[in-house]
Amino acid sequence: MIQLLSKQLLVALALGWSQSGALAQASMLQQFTKDTQAFLARYASQGSVDYALIKKQDQKLLALVEQIAKMPLAGSKSEEKKSFYLNAYNILVIKGITDKYPIEGPLKIPGFFDQIRHEVGGEKLTLNEIENERIRQVYKDARIHFALVCAARGCPKIRSEAYWPQRVEAQLEEQTKQALNDPHFIKPEVATKKVLVSEIFKWYEADFLAENASILAYLNRYRTQKLPATYQVDYYTYDWKLNSK
Template sequence: MLLLWASGAYNVAFSADDNATSFFNDANSFLAKYVIEGCVDYHAIQNNTVELRKLVRVMENMDLSKFSHNEQKAFWINAYNLTVINSIIHHWPIKSPMDVSGFFDKLKHTIASEKLTINDIENKKIRAVYNDPRIHFVLVCAAMGCPKIISEAYFPEKLEAQLEARTKATLNDPSFIRIRADDDKTLISEIFKWYKEDFTGTGKSVLQYINQYRINKIPSNYSVSHYTYDWALNKKKRVDDLMPEIKDQPSSVEKPANLQEYTPSALLKKGQVEVKLFNNLYTDNAGFDQNGVVKESSKRQNYFSGFLQTAYGIAPKLNVGVDAILKSVSIDDVTSSPLELFTFENTSNTRTALSYIGPKIKISPFKKLNTLSIQSTLFFPLASDQQGQQNGKPYLSHDGYQWWVQVFYDQKISEKFRAFFEVDAITYIDRKLKKDNSFIDTPVKAFLSFFPTHKVTLYLLTEWAPTWGDNAIASYYSQVGIGGKYQLLPNLEIELLYTNFPLGKNKGAGTTYNLGLRFLR
């Protein structure tokens, strides 16, 4: 029994050591590959995220209970730097970590089974535990103002030597400690202002702390002030960065963008433009009665809706735009093809019209919920008698105003999975404000997205959409579907979606076929 226990203890210890060694070695290989002369090749990482995603998964599930003091310290330093890189890639392309709201203090990351912000890693897991000012020269926040990142991981067995080496290198770097001998002045990083207590905790002044690592000591009579922190991204310079005269000219080649990051809940950055064309074809030859029973029909109903949606980022948390809707309907024999609708004829059984146009506004109102946004669109009817009550033509759409209020929210599950939710309140208002022709729909949608690559998205959809009348549900439909998106070009995405309506009340029992195109610049 004792032998079995001892054997088990040995295996556990071996497993912990093995996990630690593997993590540090993999982190070392990754940094050696993508860190060049103190800068990170984010572009190369974004084009192949396999190694980074593997490291992120390991960090998420790492058990630190068997780690030694030095192993834990080295782990958290590497975890900080890798999490910063991963967050930059997650929001790529950006010019600074400050472009992302809450980058350091709001966005949560799973590290060693804990939900932590980047500031939490620094302040709660490193500064509060180890009380070592040298960590400020090895933690790299993705800004040019940070100490330079090195092309190797921090290893527990040589951590002390690495901390000493990085501190000496940084404090002797003339770009980090700027000496102006002509006017007896020293300019130092704002790091020494933000974390002053870390450097003066032993009774020394900031200048005394710096001088203990400098080869050429700063004279005590020199005045000390702080230069402005440079928040520009510490990215590896590429050819287009080094040739501004070419870069500033118009070019037909766009910089790569990860369109997966622009979910419906995401707002465009200032100056960005989005144009989306979404085409929906609905067809049925049956419907649900008031008891939810499917009733066959002798006719086939086909409805086409073409949505042209535009948006423009005027501020980090404010987008505006204009949407337009083209509608077409045909009522034909049950054996007819839904594709005949695309002749766009106007007969006694068919009708096509530019149905609605309306302005919209989208905001992200909550600082602590940066993946929640609210969009409001007011549609004005363009075609007359869209319900066909006067002209005897097929029903095209509601003949009045529409006010759409949509709440979007998405939640990251893992590097490859994300959940997205949408709750709407769509108010239909009669042109003449007649109550019997005004009502409200409240659709609720849920999506589960899977990202096999940075260009491909696969997703599942479910929706339940009740229509309210006289304080009760007058009708409803449920919808399920499967879809996919593919990034054809750096700024162009195509989307395909198929849905079916399995349940309903006073609604059609049909299917939809959808094709979307999205351009983002």
């Protein structure tokens, strides 16, 4: 009888610790998302980032980077990890640029995407590893290419808000629609019967064709003004200049 009670007590304690840990984890993620929301609302507007101002007030950015480093992710729900990695990527890009600002663009920093490692949830990851191994390979969602902002003008416009676990799917849908209806990002040419698109569609073609017959078909899923089926898809040169104000 005593042994049975002891086992029940141990189970109860374990459950209590587990629930307590889960609550603490959720609280940390909630706080990080809230802080990211405030940061982007302050420093990102109309698709541009005020790196000069961030440089003068970098304590808020440093606090976010510390949260990213220490975030416990074991046991997190899929949408929690998805929103976290999207936010973490965008914040770490801003941190990398701010460290070297003023600078012409991300490619002026050697190894910016594929060599420099960041502490992310207890792991050491490059930006490419966050994108490819923690987001693309896991979620297989082409919409993320309009949410990950690489600090270049050629990227889709950065949102002035964080991605939230409970809203991330709706936010990605909205972000994709905005990008694919932006005449500066998707450029139809009536005279030549072409549509010029970002090289993102070339680099990640497999992602866009996973559930679509063509790039044109993918575009028309989200466009208000559909592109004629006779249009050819071509690519304009990616603009790597900094997306600064």
